Amino acid sequence: MTVQTTPVADKVADVAAGESPEDLVARLARDGRAAQRVLARLSEAQKAEALRAAAAALRTAEPAILEANARDVAAGEAKGLTGSMLDRLRLDSDRLAGIADAVEQVASLPDPVGQVIDEVERPNGLRLSRVRIPIGLIGIIYESRPNVTADAAALCLRSGNAVLLRGGSEALHSNRAIQAAFATGLESVGIPAAAIQLVPTQDRAVVGAMLTAAGLIDMIVPRGGKSLVARVQADARVPVLAHLDGICHTYIHAAADPEMARQVALNAKMRRTGICGAMETLLLDTQFPEAETVVAGLLDAGCELRGDARAQALDPRILPASGEDWDTEYLDAVLSVAVVDGLDAALDHIAAHSSHHTDAIVTGDDAAAERFLNEVDSAIVMVNASSQFADGGEFGLGAEIGIATGRLHARGPVALEGLTTYKWQVRGSGQTRP
Amino acid sequence: MTVQTTPVADKVADVAAGESPEDLVARLARDGRAAQRVLARLSEAQKAEALRAAAAALRTAEPAILEANARDVAAGEAKGLTGSMLDRLRLDSDRLAGIADAVEQVASLPDPVGQVIDEVERPNGLRLSRVRIPIGLIGIIYESRPNVTADAAALCLRSGNAVLLRGGSEALHSNRAIQAAFATGLESVGIPAAAIQLVPTQDRAVVGAMLTAAGLIDMIVPRGGKSLVARVQADARVPVLAHLDGICHTYIHAAADPEMARQVALNAKMRRTGICGAMETLLLDTQFPEAETVVAGLLDAGCELRGDARAQALDPRILPASGEDWDTEYLDAVLSVAVVDGLDAALDHIAAHSSHHTDAIVTGDDAAAERFLNEVDSAIVMVNASSQFADGGEFGLGAEIGIATGRLHARGPVALEGLTTYKWQVRGSGQTRP
Numbered sequence: 001m002t003v004q005t006t007p008v009a010d011k012v013a014d015v016a017a018g019e020s021p022e023d024l025v026a027r028l029a030r031d032g033r034a035a036q037r038v039l040a041r042l043s044e045a046q047k048a049e050a051l052r053a054a055a056a057a058l059r060t061a062e063p064a065i066l067e068a069n070a071r072d073v074a075a076g077e078a079k080g081l082t083g084s085m086l087d088r089l090r091l092d093s094d095r096l097a098g099i100a101d102a103v104e105q106v107a108s109l110p111d112p113v114g115q116v117i118d119e120v121e122r123p124n125g126l127r128l129s130r131v132r133i134p135i136g137l138i139g140i141i142y143e144s145r146p147n148v149t150a151d152a153a154a155l156c157l158r159s160g161n162a163v164l165l166r167g168g169s170e171a172l173h174s175n176r177a178i179q180a181a182f183a184t185g186l187e188s189v190g191i192p193a194a195a196i197q198l199v200p201t202q203d204r205a206v207v208g209a210m211l212t213a214a215g216l217i218d219m220i221v222p223r224g225g226k227s228l229v230a231r232v233q234a235d236a237r238v239p240v241l242a243h244l245d246g247i248c249h250t251y252i253h254a255a256a257d258p259e260m261a262r263q264v265a266l267n268a269k270m271r272r273t274g275i276c277g278a279m280e281t282l283l284l285d286t287q288f289p290e291a292e293t294v295v296a297g298l299l300d301a302g303c304e305l306r307g308d309a310r311a312q313a314l315d316p317r318i319l320p321a322s323g324e325d326w327d328t329e330y331l332d333a334v335l336s337v338a339v340v341d342g343l344d345a346a347l348d349h350i351a352a353h354s355s356h357h358t359d360a361i362v363t364g365d366d367a368a369a370e371r372f373l374n375e376v377d378s379a380i381v382m383v384n385a386s387s388q389f390a391d392g393g394e395f396g397l398g399a400e401i402g403i404a405t406g407r408l409h410a411r412g413p414v415a416l417e418g419l420t421t422y423k424w425q426v427r428g429s430g431q432t433r434p
Numbered sequence: 435m436t437v438q439t440t441p442v443a444d445k446v447a448d449v450a451a452g453e454s455p456e457d458l459v460a461r462l463a464r465d466g467r468a469a470q471r472v473l474a475r476l477s478e479a480q481k482a483e484a485l486r487a488a489a490a491a492l493r494t495a496e497p498a499i500l501e502a503n504a505r506d507v508a509a510g511e512a513k514g515l516t517g518s519m520l521d522r523l524r525l526d527s528d529r530l531a532g533i534a535d536a537v538e539q540v541a542s543l544p545d546p547v548g549q550v551i552d553e554v555e556r557p558n559g560l561r562l563s564r565v566r567i568p569i570g571l572i573g574i575i576y577e578s579r580p581n582v583t584a585d586a587a588a589l590c591l592r593s594g595n596a597v598l599l600r601g602g603s604e605a606l607h608s609n610r611a612i613q614a615a616f617a618t619g620l621e622s623v624g625i626p627a628a629a630i631q632l633v634p635t636q637d638r639a640v641v642g643a644m645l646t647a648a649g650l651i652d653m654i655v656p657r658g659g660k661s662l663v664a665r666v667q668a669d670a671r672v673p674v675l676a677h678l679d680g681i682c683h684t685y686i687h688a689a690a691d692p693e694m695a696r697q698v699a700l701n702a703k704m705r706r707t708g709i710c711g712a713m714e715t716l717l718l719d720t721q722f723p724e725a726e727t728v729v730a731g732l733l734d735a736g737c738e739l740r741g742d743a744r745a746q747a748l749d750p751r752i753l754p755a756s757g758e759d760w761d762t763e764y765l766d767a768v769l770s771v772a773v774v775d776g777l778d779a780a781l782d783h784i785a786a787h788s789s790h791h792t793d794a795i796v797t798g799d800d801a802a803a804e805r806f807l808n809e810v811d812s813a814i815v816m817v818n819a820s821s822q823f824a825d826g827g828e829f830g831l832g833a834e835i836g837i838a839t840g841r842l843h844a845r846g847p848v849a850l851e852g853l854t855t856y857k858w859q860v861r862g863s864g865q866t867r868p
Contacts, residue, residue, distance in 0.1 A: 037785070041809065122830055126819055133811075135841055214667075218841045233648075239673065239842050260864035267866035351471070362864075373859045375475065377567075385560055385862030394867065395858070396556055407569055407652045408673050409842040412858045424829070424846045425807045428819030430694035430796075432701035433828065 014200050021205040022213075028164055028197050029216035032137045035194035036162035040134055042191075044111035050189050051107035051154055057185030058100040058150060058178065065096060065181060068173035069146065076170050089144045089170055099150045099178075102399070106154040109398040112417045113160045127427040132420040134160030136218035139210045141166045141232060143224035146174035152223070153182055153196045155401050159419035164217065166199040166207060168224075211236040221402050226329075241414060243379075243405040245329045245355035246276030248387045251346040251372070252294060253363035254287035260384060261288070261362045262297045267386040268360065270301050274331045276403060277358050277390030281326060281336045283346050284311065295337065303333045310339035326353045343368050347375055354378055356405045358390040358412075379405050379412040448634050455639040456647075462598055462631050463650035466571045469628035470596035474568055476625075478545035484623050485541035485588055491619030492534040492584060492612065499530060499615060502607035503580065510604050522579045523604055533584045533612075536833070540588040543832040546851045547594045561861040566854040568594030570652035573644045575600045575666060577658035580608035586657070587616055587630045589835050593853035598651065600633040600641060602658075645670040655836050660763075675848060677813075677839040679763045679789035680710030682821045685780040685806070686728060687797035688721030694818060695724070695796045696731045701820040702794065704735050708765045710837060711792050711824030715760060715770045717780045718745065729771065737767045744773035760787045777802050781809055788812055790839045792824040792846075813839050813846040 015024055042050070058065070069091040076086050091099075112132050119129040138161045142148045149165055156163040167175040175198055183193035199206050210217060214237045221241045222232040229242050250268050252261045268279035282298075284291040295314045299305060306321040307314070318337065325336040326349075340346045350359050360382035361372040369383040380390050390413065392400025397415035404411050410418030449458055476484070492499070503525040510520055525533075546566050553563040572595045576582045583599055590597040601609040609632055617627035633640050644651060648671045655675045656666040663676050684702050686695045702713035716732075718725045729748045733739060740755035741748070752771065759770040760783075774780045784793050794816035795806040803817040814824050824847065826834025831849035838845050844852030 037809075037811075040811070120830060122828070126823065126828075128829060136811075237671075257864065263866055264864060271867055369861070373861075375471075377471075377474075377570075378857065380858045380860060382860040383862060385860055385865045386867050388867040389560065389860065389862075389865065394556070394560075395562060396554060407855050409855075411856060421841050422845060423812065424814040426814060426816040426819055426823065427803070427807075428817060428823075430691070430698060430818050431823065432697055432820045433705055433822040 021203060021209040024199075024201070024206060025209040025213050026216060028199065029137055029213060031194040032162040032164050032197055033216070035192040036134065036136055036160070038192055039157065039160045039162060039195055040113075042160065044113075046189070047111060047158055047160070048107040050186050050191050051103055051157060053189045054150075054154070054157075054182045054185035055100040055103040055107075057181045057188065058096065058103065061177065061181035061184070062093065062096055065174065065177040066091060066093070068177035071173045072146075072171050079170075081170065085144055085170070089146065089174070091146060091174060095147070099147050102147075103150055103154040106158050106399055109158060109416060111158060112420045117422055124431050125429060126431055129425045129427075130422045131425055132417070133423050135419055135421050137162045137164060137216070138419065139164045139166070139213075139217040139220040139238065141207060141210065141220060141222045141224075141228065143168040143228060144170045145223075146171045146178055148223050149175045149178040149198070150182060151399070152221070152401060153179075155399060155416060156419060157186075157195060159416045161419055162195045162197075164197050164199065164210070166210060169202040172202065208235060211238060214238050223402065239409070241402055241404045241406070241410065241418070243276060243355070243357055243403050246278065246357040246390075246403075247280045247327065247329050247353060247355040248277060248357055248390070249281045249283055249350050249354060249359045250279045250387060251283040251340070251350070251359075251361045252285060252288050252291070253343065253346075253361055253365060253368050254285045255365035255368065256285075256288055256362040257364055258290035258293060261290070262294050264360070264362050264384065264386050265294050266297050266301060268388055269298060269303055269335050270333065271386070271388050273333050275388065277387050278331065279335065279360075279387050280329050281338065281353065283338055283340050283349060284314075285343075285346070286310070286339055286341050291339070298335060303335050305335050305337050307337040308339060311337040314339075329355070343371060347372070350376055350378075357403065358382065358387045360385060360387050379403070455637060455643040458633075458635070458640060459643040459647050460650060462633065463571055463647060465628040466596040466598050466631055467650070469626040470568065470570055470594070472626055473591065473594045473596060473629055474547075476594065478547075480623070481545060481592055481594070482541040484620050484625050485537055485591060487623045488584075488588070488591075488616045488619035489534040489537040489541075491615045491622065492530065492537065495611065495615035495618070496527065496530055499608065499611040500525060500527070502611035505607045506580075506605055513604075515604065519578055519604070523608070525580060525608060529581070533581050536581075537584055537588040540592050540833055543592060543850055545592060546854045551856055558865050559863060560865055563859045563861075564856045565859055566851070567857050569853055569855050571596045571598060571650070572853065573598045573600070573647075573651040573654040573672065575641060575644065575654060575656045575658075575662065577602040577662060578604045579657075580605045580612055582657050583609045583612040583632070584616060585833070586655070586835060587613075589833060589850060590853060591620075591629060593850045595853055596629045596631075598631050598633065598644070600644060603636040606636065642669060645672060648672050657836065673843070675836055675838045675840070675844065675852070677710060677789070677791055677837050680712065680791040680824075680837075681714045681761065681763050681787060681789040682711060682791055682824070683715045683717055683784050683788060683793045684713045684821060685717040685774070685784070685793075685795045686719055686722050686725070687777065687780075687795055687799060687802050688719045689799040689802065690719075690722055690796040691798055692724035692727060695722070696728050698794070698796050698818065698820050699728050700731050700735060702822055703732060703737055703769050704767065705820070705822050707767050709822065711821050712765065713769065713794075713821050714763050715772065715787065717772055717774050717783055718748075719780070720744070720773055720775050725773070732769060737769050739769050739771050741771040742773065745771040748773075763789070777805060781806070784810055784812075791837065792816065792821045794819060794821050813837070
């Protein structure tokens, strides 16, 4: 592949002399919030046009973006990054086209802003409406995948939010080039470049300043591994949309169809082991007659099983589980397996060990299914389906900014609606309160 | 009034020997969360029955509650509390009947739990529903009003939440007696008393432990003055539902009906000056022809006005405003007044100084009204109505746990729906993800 040097106007604001991390974040936030007031007034069609302009600018800037990416990859190789880290970092013409296509697809998603959630007329004639509005300024803190720069910016922009991006140092040049192209596209349709800003320094103190910028940044979305999410959740004073763990359970009830149980369990674990919706613990009811078949299907597919004593009795290949296994997200071809005495025992195990991401039951008993749906306290609860469906695309949301396991605001796969909030609009004719 | 000594089973768990504030909060939270799992399974009718039982228990316990309250009032008098503080603290037979009636009224409000927000069937046959569920364990931190003990508990219980109450030391005995009666009522219908718990110590470190109990307490609602709310917002790692200030604006547009403008402004300021929805700044358009009348109406009603130079020219009684006045919530018969050059200048003033609680425009121009409704970024925006309508009861919500100016989750007056969140329920027939 030949990479040409193409100048791109650098849209990344520099750090001013003597500027503290807090001052830098405050300045970027003020600029972003001013740009957001412009975004909040745009129509659905104007925002779609802006995203198509950004996609076109990303395509036009291909040489500059690939050159910047090549610098990051070379630096990563010199630093000894692992093969999988380099793969996440690396862009080529196809991947960049995919990024631009994804931005264009977001343009075609319905705009939640302006939707009326509900409305009512009071006896005194006041008309009340709750109307969806953008959240404001979203901070995105992410690691080495440069596609997040464009993906997150597109979702924020579609929903009328400005975005402040802080990517990983490995992808610094790639992120700068992508952000510059995106901002150029926005400017071409009259939107301030500050609608999408990139933190211009890798000083880690800036992350701390973002996390505590209550009133300046309205929500933080961390995108990356568990240590990043844990740090963000521990230090943030700004609301965080995230999940830390995906310790997902599948419970095979006594009345499960055996072949469905085998297939759902196999898919929930082995389709892709590294995603947050992958099953990490299998619960087998003592009364389910074909537990050996389900277990054998997983073992035969190359999954390591770690079981309690009763599970180990099902197959000699099952290793003993330690206490930690019930609270471990393997993200690998490893699974903990417990045998439980009925639905209540399964519910108790899940209440004690679930990370409240996605938990599933396989059963032919409607009453058991409804109890499971109602009593399992997770963001997503499923009956007779693979937990790997826990995904914004599979839920029909078009794209997702992340999956959230917090209890407030948006939960489960979060897409455009989760990037909005609401205001009350009250229309009167001179009413005064008695 | 004769007060009799009546024994009430003390439902307040004591502090264990050597127990740290963190350990105490963790223990109470675990007990509360266990009780909440019971609440989450109750039907609408069962929760209504529980609230009626709690109201009956409050009435039965009148002698004990009034005796406890008399002790608090006597201690408050000895401590030299102000008259208004003593008045907030004091209960009598009528006030207690009002508290019990309010609990019963909450029983008749529709239960949001179980409501289906939306549902969809995916092409692969998966059926997805978003269903309202309780948030979990709500922490209420409040000052001297003992009625909050019952009001907040009732709203939390109606929406399936357990509650951990931490009241002010002035009302300690009153709160214990009310909580004991409420819990006795719950137990009489088979609900664990731990659904409503009161922190058994006034150690201020317990407040700090509550504010940082992420994962144990799901949301904190502070009820009290600005210093309490500010401390809670500054120190909390748990999500907080609150408003700090109600710096509410009313903008009299050029096309306002003069008599409507006069009446709305007068009501917005003077109906009750101490509530968060009271107007604190009046913006008068230079093109509004009867500004003198509006201003005179307020002055004649006994309101102190502090104006910019152009406002001062309207009436010699108007004092000069300092820079601070535009950011001050008086909660008194004092008002800042500015003259602005048109809608855009009004929007700029509000963007710079509003606390995002409630802002209003008076105008006969529909286009100006719609711009104001869309562009003012506050939880509540009003046209041609007094900002004093910013209230859960006036909004038809039946009651309110508070008014929130944060951007996420619930905003404006928050009642039962704001005490819920949702989960995704997914019903399949054996689907696996390709």
